[in-house]
Amino acid sequence: MNRPTASEDDRRYVLALGTPDRTGIVARISTFLAEVGGSIVEAAYHADADSGWFFTRQAVRASSIGLGLDELRERFATVAADLGPETEWTLHDTGVRKRIVLLVSKEGHCLHDLLGRAAGGELPADIAAVIGNHPDLEEVTRQHGIDFHYVSFPKDPAERGPAFEQVRKLVDVHDPHAVVLARFMQVLPPDLCDHWAGRAINIHHSFLPSFVGARPYHQAFARGVKLIGATCHYVTAELDAGPIIEQDVIRVDHADEVRDMVRQGRDIEKLVLARGLRWHLEDRVLVHGRKTVVFS
Amino acid sequence: MNRPTASEDDRRYVLALGTPDRTGIVARISTFLAEVGGSIVEAAYHADADSGWFFTRQAVRASSIGLGLDELRERFATVAADLGPETEWTLHDTGVRKRIVLLVSKEGHCLHDLLGRAAGGELPADIAAVIGNHPDLEEVTRQHGIDFHYVSFPKDPAERGPAFEQVRKLVDVHDPHAVVLARFMQVLPPDLCDHWAGRAINIHHSFLPSFVGARPYHQAFARGVKLIGATCHYVTAELDAGPIIEQDVIRVDHADEVRDMVRQGRDIEKLVLARGLRWHLEDRVLVHGRKTVVFS
Amino acid sequence: MNRPTASEDDRRYVLALGTPDRTGIVARISTFLAEVGGSIVEAAYHADADSGWFFTRQAVRASSIGLGLDELRERFATVAADLGPETEWTLHDTGVRKRIVLLVSKEGHCLHDLLGRAAGGELPADIAAVIGNHPDLEEVTRQHGIDFHYVSFPKDPAERGPAFEQVRKLVDVHDPHAVVLARFMQVLPPDLCDHWAGRAINIHHSFLPSFVGARPYHQAFARGVKLIGATCHYVTAELDAGPIIEQDVIRVDHADEVRDMVRQGRDIEKLVLARGLRWHLEDRVLVHGRKTVVFS
Amino acid sequence: MNRPTASEDDRRYVLALGTPDRTGIVARISTFLAEVGGSIVEAAYHADADSGWFFTRQAVRASSIGLGLDELRERFATVAADLGPETEWTLHDTGVRKRIVLLVSKEGHCLHDLLGRAAGGELPADIAAVIGNHPDLEEVTRQHGIDFHYVSFPKDPAERGPAFEQVRKLVDVHDPHAVVLARFMQVLPPDLCDHWAGRAINIHHSFLPSFVGARPYHQAFARGVKLIGATCHYVTAELDAGPIIEQDVIRVDHADEVRDMVRQGRDIEKLVLARGLRWHLEDRVLVHGRKTVVFS
Known part of the structure; x- marks a missing residue:
């Protein structure tokens, strides 16, 4: 036998x-x-x-x-x-390998972290492609043998439609199980949110619902909070308001300036995104309404 | 209807x-x-x-x-x-109220904590009695309307048999679902460990298996660890080696002397004991061999 | 010598x-x-x-x-x-003992915790008096040998001026180093905020600035956050916006209903208030503008 | 001007x-x-x-x-x-850039993490070289433009002297401020411990002093602990007993098998090593006897 x-x-x-x-x-x-x-x-x-x-x-x-x-x-x-x-x-x-596509900008820490996990055999999916609205992270991506696509985004938000259309095509050719906004820094248009509903995953660099939107570490510094955090959530049309998959925090104090928060926050962003993404890929996250059930 | x-x-x-x-x-x-x-x-x-x-x-x-x-x-x-x-x-x-008996010594923080939880309706059991090998905590116990029994323990460990026998009787009259060593500071004799197997719960003031035995904060200070902890476990004949129910830690640094560790450690001891005891009383802890399954 | x-x-x-x-x-x-x-x-x-x-x-x-x-x-x-x-x-x-006055309502966990710490010699101050807008916590206060004053508050917020005036007098007779709103559940009028500026300390049951105002656990439940928290802060005229002294969080998940959050949140509230109050009493907290420097 | x-x-x-x-x-x-x-x-x-x-x-x-x-x-x-x-x-x-040398084996997560931090400009030092007793991590090291040296270690510990001598020469040519054992899995001989005293930094995959030596996650699993940890410490001749720089833990439960602990532990190892190394390089760690003062 x-x-x-x-x-x-x-x-x-x-x-x-x-x-x-x-x-x-x-x-x-x-x-x-x-x-x-x-x-x-x-x-x-x-x-x-x-x-x-x-x-x-x-x-x-x-x-x-x-x-x-x-x-x-x-x-x-x-x-x-x-x-x-x-x-x-x-x-x-689980014998059928899943695929993910990453959207990035200039900040590379989440990309580096996911590439390292993929190289170590820890990620339960293949990274099919990385798409950046800046070319900065092309080299490290290609060094890992993964395709990188640079899509130029116009300054004027009103004119970004074609760029998003190009991103959509580059993503959809892989029919991925997750579209990961790994510090992408662009707000997805509503039609893309719908199109990738339940698959588009964002990492926001605050403990939501605190500090929605831009420059959350600056907001945290100004308020004088004693912990900063990160939130991994599904993307929906309402900014930073989608169902939360995972959150975590790290302690800061009065001696930490914004740049210290940025640096320390990166470690939490990496962890929270990696955990949330893993749970999503292992079918541990069930969305119901605005909330999630996570069988971690 | x-x-x-x-x-x-x-x-x-x-x-x-x-x-x-x-x-x-x-x-x-x-x-x-x-x-x-x-x-x-x-x-x-x-x-x-x-x-x-x-x-x-x-x-x-x-x-x-x-x-x-x-x-x-x-x-x-x-x-x-x-x-x-x-x-x-x-x-x-759960409609039938459970009973617990607490064994204490001089340190009152765990007792105070459990009395406060009982008063707030948070504890899923009644405190049937408190037994102390010192009379220090009698007053606060009685103020909460709970019987306190003082049992004098001889200095010589070899002569403590009758005292333990008295404790056994005072406990067993309540047929309790848990016998809680709330910083009791006495090592139970093997026959009592057997007799209360699966019911005797201890809080040890270290992150076991580090710092077994006496004066764990002194041991932690000497070693220069950066976190101190507490462990809630079932009592077995082997000292501090019973199945672990719950553990947690708190950060310390070079500025913390032993007395600072003692003070900060109390907060962790209280939390860890309260959580472990709650889970035990709600039948969330299943023991198998030296380990526990905790459906928290 | x-x-x-x-x-x-x-x-x-x-x-x-x-x-x-x-x-x-x-x-x-x-x-x-x-x-x-x-x-x-x-x-x-x-x-x-x-x-x-x-x-x-x-x-x-x-x-x-x-x-x-x-x-x-x-x-x-x-x-x-x-x-x-x-x-x-x-x-x-530090050889001159400080005094604090506690304001409470019906929820007793913070009061029990502070009474237990006082009894254990851990609090660097004496509790001079406890004032409640409900009589529920009178008995436990008196059992610890501390004066309790019940001040009845009218239903209509517009008519609460005299009640607050009575509270002010009962507090000021002790000239306390801290006026602790230990889950007092009443919003102090601006003149009292000014009068006790730098001395009035509140514990809010959320990780501010998330979930300002009433029923923060209900808000947290509705949003589906994965951590709940508590915030100890100085009281200012703007609701829940005063300088933050200390914050902490605890993990929750989809299985936790509002009442579970309330129960688990209590443990964080107690810890955060105790730490913040201790630091205040030890002159470790320096306020500058909307923020604090905490030499913990 | x-x-x-x-x-x-x-x-x-x-x-x-x-x-x-x-x-x-x-x-x-x-x-x-x-x-x-x-x-x-x-x-x-x-x-x-x-x-x-x-x-x-x-x-x-x-x-x-x-x-x-x-x-x-x-x-x-x-x-x-x-x-x-x-x-x-x-x-x-701080205007004079420091240098570090990494010693690795087969496990790449700490190396990947440090390479990612170096690429992101976060590490306050240059990685001068990486030395491995296995060739597995050569490719990723070279992709980052860093020299990799493979040193073959004989099976028999008694015959490893020449290999360690070769490592010593490869390290010393850079006169590094830190020699980082990034999961090197080889016990340094006493003379190398002395030679690099105060500069050799190890990451041990347990919360020391628990689980000294080999296979700490297996030891943790067998004991049924509820938290696993990692420890960053200076290397001394006594195994896993050098002055501790930093430690942290992560929660596990009964459902976690050894391989789950290994996976989750990696995240803590990366964080603890990165923090400890950063503090060392910023002259925040002062060693005195068996302990450290860390001005983090």
Whole structure:
């Protein structure tokens, strides 16, 4: 008998599901998984009292199920149908590598961090391309063997439509699972927010909802806060108001000038983006309304 | 039709279970809960790859089930039997108030903290009694309307047997769900560790396994660590080596002398003990071997 | 020869000073302290590039100086005069016990915490009185041997003037070093803010500037933040906008309802208030404009 | 008159000094600095009650002093002599770029992190060379335009002498201010510890003194701790026992296997090493016996 290889043994089918709550959902899903022989490796549930919805994420050892992904999806569709028409679900195979595209500007710390994680085999996705509205980060990107596209943005915001259109095309050719604004510093137009809804992820350099918009470290300095933070969130049409995936903070004091906050803040931005992106790519983030359920 | 009162609506049956892992456990349990009409409010699962065991905690709205606790236990026993003879489980009704007994010495910060939480309705248990090997904390205990028993301990450790025997009797009369060593500063004899196994909870003033034993802040100061911590753990016969429930740390620096560490450490001790005790009382802590699963 | 007792040895003269920055300030002050034989135990400096001001706090072993506090103040006044007319400074003797008055409402966790710290000898001040706009916390206050004054506040905010006048009198009779709004839940009128400027300290249950005003945990829940916090700040006429002394946060997730945030937030409120108050009482907080310098 | 350029304005002379404590040290030093016109930008002091030593670090705007570094050192030597023969001090010019050499093995996360910081202009030193006992990290190092030297280490520890001798020569040619063991995984022989005393900096992947030696994440997993950490320390002949510069921790839980701890631990290792190294390079770390004073 063939023992699965280590990496084959690590392959998972990951189900993420949200549906209006009622009795018996867990029984319905777990009975189905037991019927197909699924060995559950991770399972998380959340019954949201506020919205009346139920959310679950289940990771099943792929080798324990004698079905391909398509067949499993087909069979699970009947379970989902039983749970009602509002049910939202995805079913992914971790053996199929995901793709991400990064949008950058001049600040390279988040890019460097993600490139380093990719090189170390830590990122659960391939970086398909990097797109910059400045050419500064082209060299480091290419050194890692990744395509870099420079798109020039006009000074006048009113004239940036064609530039965004070009970005959209460069991104969409990869059909990525995540479009990461890694300190991109450009506000996406509403149609792009819609187009990439649930896939466009931003890192904002403040602990939202404090210090929305431009120059948050300057705002933090002026207010005299004792902690600064960063927020990883889905991009929506309303600036810095999308569903929050992850946040963290770091202590500062009176001796820290704006440039010190900028420097220390970078470490938090890197961490928060890396964590949020990882959870997104592992189907650990379920969005409902303005909020997220994160099965971290 | 009677609507359950708010507090009746908050009443839960809480199942905590561990068993050797195999396919179908979740289906078996959730199907049972669905059959008795159980509305699951919280559910957590953990399949432990290292030990090959499976753990779960489920909180069900009591009002959704048309059975009393005893009948529910009886019915669930057949499910547990199906899961095999090694299965360990408890089923509690949050409507039945738990009891705890505190063992203290001279240092009052943990006692004050727990009394304050009890007064604020935050503690999910009643403090049945406080026992001290010094009389210092008698007054504050009595002011809160709680019995205090002073048990004198001889200087010579070899002669403390009768004192511990007296403590055992004073504790056992309450048949408590937790015996909390709230900075008790006495090492329990092995037979008491056995007798209260899984119920005796200690707060140690270091980040274990660093600085086992006496005067951990002095040890931390001598080593020059940059963080100090506290550890809440179950008491076992091996000193400071029982299963860890919760830990946390706080930053110190070169300017902090031992007395500063003692002062700052108190805040961490209070927090860590309060969190660990709460989780224990809410059946969120499952012990397996030297380690815990904490569904916090 | 008499050796000073331990507590006499711990007595300090504490100088806190702010002045427009220029070369030689440290030399001027430290030369003065050396001349009077002062053994410096703690010294901290901050040159604020943004405001162009210089701040320092120095703690000198009182027994090393052959002068009483009044004489020392008189002599230092000539140094301060040399530093220019804008110079602000205080000089305190830690051997003279400070006094604080607490304002409370119904929520008792901050009061319990401060009473526990006072009982444990940890608070560097005496609690002279507690004033409540509800009688709920009278009993626990009196159990600790502290006077409690109940002041009834009318429903209509427009009619609360006399109540605030009564509070002012009850406070001012103690001439306290700090008036602590320990979850007082009433907005001080501007004249009281002025009257207690630099002494009135509030604990706000959010990470300001997020969630100003009422029901911050509800606001945090609605926004879906991943950390909640608390802020200790001086009270000014603009609501929740005074100089921040200390802040901290705690992690929450999607499973935490508002009441869970309220419960977990209490622990942060207690810690942040205790730290901020301690620093204030130890003359570690220097206010300049809307911001603080904290020599913690 | 020429205004100094922005970067000239940022140039500092940094004095770091330790000496047995006595009255008048601050006055002596600050009077000297005032006499040479020094504008103090940062100043920190610590009187260590335990050892009876006094430590200070002062950063002075270089442009405010009409002396070159050599002349300033010569003049300050007379001040230091007055403070007694045990006095230890350094005086650096931040306008003179420091050099570091990195020792690596196969794990690249700390190297990637430091290369990214260097590329972003964040590191206060140049990476002069990277030396690896495996060739794995050669390519990424060279992509950043930095020399990489591969030194083969024999399996048998007893035969590694020549390899260490080769490493010593490759390092010493750069006369570096820091020799960073960025997950080097080789224990330095005692003579190299002595040779690089105060300059060899290690990152250990545990919260020392817990889990000294090999495979600390496995040890942490086996013990069931609830936080894992990393420690940046000076290398001494006793394994993992040198003076600690910085430590930090991250929360883990029962669901984290060893490989999860390894992954999450990397983020803490990177941060702790980057912070510790930065402080070392900015002369913020003063070693005394087994401990450090860190003016961060």
